């Protein structure tokens with residue numbers, strides 16, 4: 001893994017300490033920071049170190065994950081543990097959630113999801129969205145790399161693009177189209193093409209009429225949903 005050093009940003013290696021936490025592994029580097037798996041005497045956590053250059057350039061953008069996670073408490077969203085800030089370091093510690101991303105499950109492990117499991121997963125994401133939208137928060141990045149699954153429970157991570165809802169710019173429909181796209185990823189895991197003809201998803205997937213309509217409305221092909229409560233109602237109807 002190549003870690004690009006921003007001037008004066010220190011990248012920590014396994015076994016080094018950041019505050020009271022010991023680095024166990026560098027998970028990855030995004031545009032705004034470095035993500036570590038860390039541990040203390042009791043358990044593991046995720047520590048996100050923000051690049052100081054980015055902090056200076058665009059504090060308005062990078063601060064959202066921290067601010068939004070601080071104000072929520074949900075079993076399927078990483079809890080905000082604490083901020084760590086000193087002269088040469090700015091970061092925060094999040095609760096570690098079990099599981100691996102749907103991206104790894106689908107593309108690396110070739111996991112196939114059946115209907116019933118897709119319904120259970122979909123319902124959990126709708127419940128998380130209900131919690132967020134009721135608190136005026138839109139996630140804006142519900143995708144396979146940002147959702148963890150332990151075989152039973154789904155957790156939603158990466159709140160880097162999350163914002164407080166405002167009718168002009170940050171509206172709920174972006175979460176609905178991402179949810180539609182996410183569900184299609186799951187449906188496609190069991191898809192076996194019969195020929196080489198290019199078809200739209202609603203022509204080639206084996207879906208019921210209600211499911212097609214539900215997905216089309218999520219994705220804005222048919223009349224868009226206005227609220228997560230309507231999404232929940234139709235999802236239950238489509239999956240009964």
Ligand SMILES: Nc1ncnc2c1ncn2[C@@H]1O[C@H](COP(=O)(O)OP(=O)(O)OP(=O)(O)O)[C@@H](O)[C@H]1O
Pocket residue numbers: 027028029030031032033034035046078094095096097098101145146148157158159160
């Ligand atoms: N709370 C968590 N519990 C367990 N694993 C996590 C958690 N948060 C993040 N991860 C792991 O770290 C990876 C990177 O996390 P995340 O996407 O939040 O960071 P990021 O810096 O925004 O990365 P990117 O720029 O790639 O989106 C995730 O794919 C996941 O494997």
